Amino acid sequence: MGFTLNLAEDRTIARPTLVPPPSDAHKYSRGHAMVWSGPPLRTGASRLAAQAALAVGAGLVTIIGDRAALAEQAAHVSAIMLREADDKLACIDRRVTALAIGPGAGVGIADIVCALQKREIPMVLDADAITAFAGDPARLFEHLCANDVMTPHAGEFARLFLDIDLADRAAAAYTAAQRSGAVVLLKGPHTHIAAPDGRVAVNRHASPWLATAGSGDVLTGLICGLMAQGISAFDAACMGAWLHGDIGVRAGPGLTADKMMDHIPLVLRGCLHDASADDTGPRT
Numbered sequence: 184m185g186f187t188l189n190l191a192e193d194r195t196i197a198r199p200t201l202v203p204p205p206s207d208a209h210k211y212s213r214g215h216a217m218v219w220s221g222p223p224l225r226t227g228a229s230r231l232a233a234q235a236a237l238a239v240g241a242g243l244v245t246i247i248g249d250r251a252a253l254a255e256q257a258a259h260v261s262a263i264m265l266r267e268a269d270d271k272l273a274c275i276d277r278r279v280t281a282l283a284i285g286p287g288a289g290v291g292i293a294d295i296v297c298a299l300q301k302r303e304i305p306m307v308l309d310a311d312a313i314t315a316f317a318g319d320p321a322r323l324f325e326h327l328c329a330n331d332v333m334t335p336h337a338g339e340f341a342r343l344f345l346d347i348d349l350a351d352r353a354a355a356a357y358t359a360a361q362r363s364g365a366v367v368l369l370k371g372p373h374t375h376i377a378a379p380d381g382r383v384a385v386n387r388h389a390s391p392w393l394a395t396a397g398s399g400d401v402l403t404g405l406i407c408g409l410m411a412q413g414i415s416a417f418d419a420a421c422m423g424a425w426l427h428g429d430i431g432v433r434a435g436p437g438l439t440a441d442k443m444m445d446h447i448p449l450v451l452r453g454c455l456h457d458a459s460a461d462d463t464g465p466r467t
C-alpha cells in the first residue's frame with residue numbers, strides 16, 4: 184500500500200516509489216502501529232521509534248507501557264497516543280497492524296516479547312528485545328515467523344548467532360534468517376537484509392552521520408510504520424533501510440536522532456511517483 188520496493192539486479196536497494204494515499208483514506212486505513220515503551224528515565228528510544236512510525240505514514244501510533252512511563256511520554260508527544268499495558272495485553276486490539284519492541288525496553292522483556300508474538304501481529308524486534316534472548320535464542324526463534332523483522336547491530340547479532348561469522352555480512356544475514364524464521368536486517372555502514380525464503384538485499388545508500396545514538400531506534404520505527412501500512416516484512420525492512428539512509432545522506436553534519444524526524448517529509452517527497460519537479464536530493 185503506497186510504497187513499492189525497487190531492487191537493482193545485484194539486489195541493491197534503490198529509491199522506493201511512493202503513491203499518495205487514496206482520496207478516501209482514513210487514519211485506520213493507513214494502519215495502526217504500536218511501540219512498547221521503555222520504563223521511566225528510559226523512554227527516549229521508544230519515543231524515537233514511535234515518532235518515526237508516525238512520520239513514515241502510519242495513520243495512528245500508540246505507545247504502550249506502564250503508567251509511570253506513559254506520564255513521562257506524555258510530556259513529549261501529542262499526535263502519538265498512549266495506552267496503559269494490562270496483564271492480558273487487551274490493550275492491543277485487532278486494529279493494531281504492526282508492533283515494535285526493544286528500544287530502551289530493558290533486557291527483562293523476554294516474556295512480554297513471547298506473549299506479544301502469540302497475537303500474530305507483524306513485529307519489529309530491536310535492541311533489548313534481541314539481547315533478552317542472548318542465553319536462549321531458540322526460545323525466541325520458536326515464536327518468530329516471516330512476518331517479523333529483527334534489526335540487530337553487529338553486537339546484538341553476535342548475542343543470538345554466536346557461531347555465525349560476520350566476515351561475510353550478506354551470508355551471515357542469510358543464515359540468521361534461515362535459522363530464526365524471521366526477516367533479519369543486519370545494521371552497519373552497509374545494511375544487509377535477508378528473508379527466510381532466501382531473498383537477500385543490501386542497502387548502500389547511507390552516511391556515517393547516521394552513527395549517532397538513537398539512529399537505530401528511528402530505523403525500527405520506520406520499518407514498523409511501513410509494516411503497519413500493510414507492507415510485507417522483507418519489503419518494509421528494505422525500504423526502511425533506504426529511507427533511513429536517505430535521511431543520513433540529506434542531513435549530513437550535525438544529524439541527531441531527534442532531528443531525523445524533520446527530514447522524513449522531504450525523504451518521502453523524493454519518493455513520490457511524480458516528485459521529479461521538486462526533488463533535489465540524490466538518486467542513488
Ligand SMILES: NC(=O)C1=CN([C@@H]2O[C@H](COP(=O)(O)OP(=O)(O)OC[C@H]3O[C@@H](n4cnc5c(N)ncnc54)[C@H](OP(=O)(O)O)[C@@H]3O)[C@@H](O)[C@H]2O)[C@@H](O)CC1
Nearest residue numbers: 227228285286287288289310311336337338339396397400
Ligand atoms: N535515546 C535513547 O534513549 C537511546 C537508548 N538506547 C538504548 O540503549 C540500550 C542499549 O543499547 P546499545 O546498543 O547502546 O547497547 P548494547 O546492547 O550493550 O550493545 C552495545 C555493545 O554491542 C557491541 N557492538 C558490536 N558491534 C556494534 C555496533 N555495530 N554498534 C553498536 N554496538 C556494537 C559493543 O560491544 P564491544 O564490541 O564494545 O564489546 C557495544 O558496547 C537499548 O535499549 C537501546 O535501545 C540506544 O538506542 C541509544 C539511544
Ligand SMILES: Nc1ncnc2c1ncn2[C@@H]1O[C@H](COP(=O)(O)OP(=O)(O)O)[C@@H](O)[C@H]1O
Nearest residue numbers: 336370371372390391393394396397398399400
Ligand atoms: N558508518 C556508518 N555508515 C552508515 N550507516 C551507519 C554507520 N554506522 C551506523 N550506521 C547506521 O546507524 C544505525 C545505528 O543503529 P544502532 O547501532 O542500533 O544505534 P542505536 O542503538 O543508538 O539506535 C543503523 O541503522 C546503522 O546501519
